[in-house]
Structures are given as structure tokens and as C-alpha cells.
Amino acid sequence: MSTSAHPHAELSAPTAGQARTGGTVTDRLVEANIRYAADFDDPGMDARPVLKVAVVACMDARLDLHDALGLALGDCHTIRNAGGVVTDDVIRSLTISQRALGTRSIILIHHTNCGLESITEEFRQELEAEVGQRPVWAVEAYKDADQDVRQSMQRVRTSPFLLHTDDVRGFVFDVTSGLLREILPVA
Numbered sequence: 001m002s003t004s005a006h007p008h009a010e011l012s013a014p015t016a017g018q019a020r021t022g023g024t025v026t027d028r029l030v031e032a033n034i035r036y037a038a039d040f041d042d043p044g045m046d047a048r049p050v051l052k053v054a055v056v057a058c059m060d061a062r063l064d065l066h067d068a069l070g071l072a073l074g075d076c077h078t079i080r081n082a083g084g085v086v087t088d089d090v091i092r093s094l095t096i097s098q099r100a101l102g103t104r105s106i107i108l109i110h111h112t113n114c115g116l117e118s119i120t121e122e123f124r125q126e127l128e129a130e131v132g133q134r135p136v137w138a139v140e141a142y143k144d145a146d147q148d149v150r151q152s153m154q155r156v157r158t159s160p161f162l163l164h165t166d167d168v169r170g171f172v173f174d175v176t177s178g179l180l181r182e183i184l185p186v187a
Helices: 025-038 066-071 089-100 121-130 145-157
Strands: 054-058 076-081 105-111 167-175 180-184
Touching: 054 066, 054 089, 066 105, 066 121, 076 089, 089 145, 105 145
Parallel strands: 054 076, 054 105, 105 167
Antiparallel strands: 167 180
């Protein structure tokens, strides 16, 4: 029995002609992809998002961005990481999204009860002690999601690499109600 909220999360045994190579989660996902591909029709879409929007959000499994925002396949670029924070790699992705693929709007989404609120930058020191090498990346932990959304909006708006920074909006998604709450930038 699956604990996933996804209606198609219950994965069945492989069909005839498919060899089951193991019982790992990855094996189950690959088997699900085989079933998906059997009925797949190329939608003939371009890599350019129809709505010309990029969404930056947390990787949290509770966020179903397409459903929450009423998006369909091909509508947006989705960039996800721990916390949904704007890092150098997010700026890289947004730059490619805008300059090569035509997006103009950016939506930033953090959420309530984020795991980054419960750890600190000491996580890096703990990793260094464990593996003998300090990560080159920052944890980007925060205690106040609203303030971190404002910081992320500011990082986007001041990046010299982004062409379109006039339509950047930030939100906090409530994981218990499903509602977005808009965060206004500091004036």
C-alpha cells in the first residue's frame, strides 16, 4: 500500500515481457515509466514555456505546483531546490530560461513548515567533520519564510544576468490549506 497522496502512486507488477530487476523505489519508478511510455504521444511542444513564466520553489514533496497553480504541461519552467531559495544555480537557470527560452515573469514560492527552518549553517561544519571536506555551497537555512522570500526577490531583481525583473513576485504556500500568501517586497 502506498502512502503517497498521488492517485496513481500504487505501482503494479511489471507486465509480460518486462523483467523485474529488484524491489527498490527506483525499480518501481522505472516500471511506472514503461507503462507511461506505452501510451505516450509526443505533444509536439517547444521547450519555451507557453505562459513565459519560471517558477522557483522548494523541493518539498508536499508541493504539487502544477495543480496548486492551475498549470498544464508546457506552461512554465519549474526550478526547485531545498527551500526554494535563489542561489547562483537558480540565477543560472533563470538566465537560461529568460535569455534562451523567452520567459519574462518569475514566481518565487517558499512554504510553511519548511525543513530549512529547522537546520542551521552549522550543517556545513557537521558535514565537514564527517567527510573531511567542507561543502562549497551554503545551506541557505532561514527562520522567517517571509523575509527569505523578500531576500530571494531582491537577489532576482538585482542580478545583472536577468533581462526581465519587473514581474517578480513572491509567495509562501501554506501546506495545510493549499493557499498562497503573497509577500510584498521591501519598498
